Amino acid sequence: MNAYILSQIPILGAFAALLFFGAVLNSPRERLTHFLTIVGISGTAILMWLKLEVGSSYFGEAIRITSVGRVIAYLGLALCLVAVILSEDYLDKLRIRAVEWRMVVLAMALGIEHLALAGDLATLFIAFELVSIPSYVLAGFTPRDPRANEAGMKYLVLGTFASALFLLGIAFLYGATGQIHLAAIHESLSRSMAEGNAANLTLAKVSLALFAASLFFKVGVAPFHSWLPEVYLGSNYASLALIGGPAKIAVFGMLAMILWGPFQPLYETWKPMLLVGAACCAIIGNLQAIAQTQIKRLLAYSAVVNAGFILLALVTGGRDAIVLYLAAYGMTTMGAFAALMAFGTAHADVDELTDLLGLGRRHPFLATLFTLVLLSYAGIPLTAGFAAKFGVALEFFRPGAMFSQAAVVVLVLSLSTSLISFYYYFKIVRALWMKPESSLDQEITEPRNGRVSTVFALILCVVAVLALGLTMQVPGI
């Protein structure tokens, strides 16, 4: 059997089984569906490891296995798996139909994996939609919460617009090159560059702008980020773990693959776009994050800031730096969501910073783990966050890299504005550990939710964060 089809059987099988359970049985066993989801995702990951070799392609290059693509696909699947594990108890608490939630997650995992493996424009678009549409559903998955409805609707409307831009980008690119295979597009654009074919290049540049607008929106690069805090705020934590973790990582991975793949001849055109985006992220993201008191909004702005660093990594083109940043950011983010889920009470989620008051005293172990995650966000040595930022800086200063002054200025700007980020990450640390200075701030004394699966996922993330911080590289690349 075709090795690629074989590798997809577990995830598709799990999807079919859940569909059956959901549609036929009225009250499917939660544990069984949970187990099936885990088996589906990890089965596909294992089969990909065993069967798919770097350099191979399937269905006339519709699927192409590259070394970076494979690592990003693994990373996406691993993050999905973590999200599934950590939300088991949380879904019980929300009292939503978990079987449907898991089906959506499986569909999304399929899209995430294919974003990194797509070899032509059609597969790319299908994968993109396969990630996007489940994201809209996930954002509004808590029907009783009006904020979730608003988030889902906003995300859907704006997201559809982004998808349309993406599609238009594909159309222009096809117009410019007459090709749909990414490798062929690269060749064609290189030729146009060499020949100075202005008409084709203009079309390709328009296409590049459309792609960039669409993807910048999708990953929340400033100034395309205004939807992000709203969607974060409205989504429940389980859905957020998917929207903010694996989905974002996969889209970034795809951005890396198309910029350094088909669009590589236009490097000089897209580099300034990325640099401007990175500078905007550093300034706008950090400044807006300062005043936040709601933790989800704060994390949303922190996502904007990190998006800026990822863009810088993309500019350098350092494979290791890009993958390391994606892995570090993914694991840190999942760790943060896991900790916040663990800190929710039986009836409510952690919403405001003040909800975390006194937890250092009452749950020192969980609070320590969360603090490590926050230190990773802040980029303290020994954590993944530090390794990632240091990796980007290393790429910039590498002899022979010859970055323009503007690029180095943006790097220094990003590094120095991360001083601001210390302020808001340490605000969370403060809420966890230190006594409130105002008597108006009362601790919540209700017991917290931290149950085995969430705490296990949190430990997993923290171990990954420390391992990445120590080795400064992602295994397998």
Place this chain on the structure above:
Amino acid sequence: MLAVPSDFLLLIVVIPFLAMVLHAFLPKNGKLQARAHTGISILWGLLVAWVGWLGLQMPEGLQLQWAHLALAGGSLDFAPKLILNGSNAVFVMLLGLAQIVVYGFLHDKEGRYGASYAISAHLLAGSLAGLFVCDSLLLFYLFWELALIGAYFWIGLHGRPSFFSGSVYGTLMRFVLITLAGSLPMLASIAAICAHDGRDPGLSDLASVVSDLSPVAQNWIFGGFLLGIAVKLPMLGLHGWLRDTYSVAAPACRAMLSGVMSKMGAFGLIFILAQGFPNQMYHYAPYLQIWAVLGVVYGAAICLAQDRLVDILAYSSISHLGLVALGVFCSVKTGITASTGYSGALLQVFNHGLIMAFLFSLDARVMKSEESPDIGLVSGLRSGQKRLAALLLVGIFASASLPGLSNFAGEILVYFAAFKSSPWLTFLAATGALIGAAALMRAFHKAFLGKRPMSVKPGYAQAGDLGVMETTLGIALIGLWLVIGLYPMSLIAPIEKSLVAIGLSGFGPSGLP
């Protein structure tokens, strides 16, 4: 003489981190935690001081190197390395002795603080130990930041708001942000150095990598390091965090911050800037000297306007550390007599650290509330605390560089070096030091001498006098100062030897007049 196996270097770094784990698992009994903390800290301090002392005696020094690791996808060759030689042994010895002094005077008898206090204190101590013995830029940055995290939690969890400095958290955040504003440019410099050579050259090999870079790059990288180090020291203008942070920090924390943590800056000054950037130091020395002297004068002058002993000590610290910086900056300029300034600076590091640890500890023992005595509100304290007053007075004499005590030896070496460079600056610096000494004497005079007031204001109840053990510890420390003061060569000789070994002595930068 006993030879120390080089594994001891690892041991002194690791023990505090293991102690952190121990405290996390000890029962939540305050007294037990406090006893364990004091015991471990003092024993570890003894070990560290002993290793430092032996390191001082070993001309070839100690080295502990691990296998090369390929980080960041093989693009960064990193070989973790710890070293101990005559020059960094001074820092190590200071750390050990400061621990003994601080916890000898400030043990938490009632067990008020609990595990978090011990954990953050150990984190700070372990990071300082790591920083002083590491020979790797990545490790240096790691310990630099970990020390900050330790201080953050120590102050944040156990600091007390002060009428004079406002809230703990506001002050703490200012401290953290100002420090980080210095260390982030330093990180960029470290990244640039590591990227250039594809390896972490460590502190000892920094100069060779730097000399390969273009002059513009060298200047930028030098600037990044200088900023990080100058904030930590702190140099004038970057000292905005100092007074309030000392004011809100718990007494032991304050003593460790001023006694040892500020020496991280001095360490960077000597082993990164002087050792790694001889050309930049040479080029910018005149400006840096002026900057240092302004700090000396400013710190001392502002002491005169302070009412609380703790604030006077804090500002006098700026002044004294300005002298350390002056010693280093002068050495670069003076060529053949270079070693005088460096050894003076190193000796000052040791003296100032111990004296500050001692004075800050005693300061917290005066009042029951551990608040610092306000010289406008108290007087005649000596009648209730004769031993404390006597020890404090000698401490102040030591800080004022009375001949015969150790500080004098260090300070005079710095002046010798500075005189070669600029007599005017030396004059200014000496005047500054004199003013600082006067401010401290004045504070002692007002608070401890004179009559006791008839009624004591609430919150100003005086604590009991020092016990026998504490007095003995104080006398032993004074004995040490006397030994060094009367026979300074006991420290200077090994320091000079190691300075020659690391190439910081006797010669100006290569290729320069």
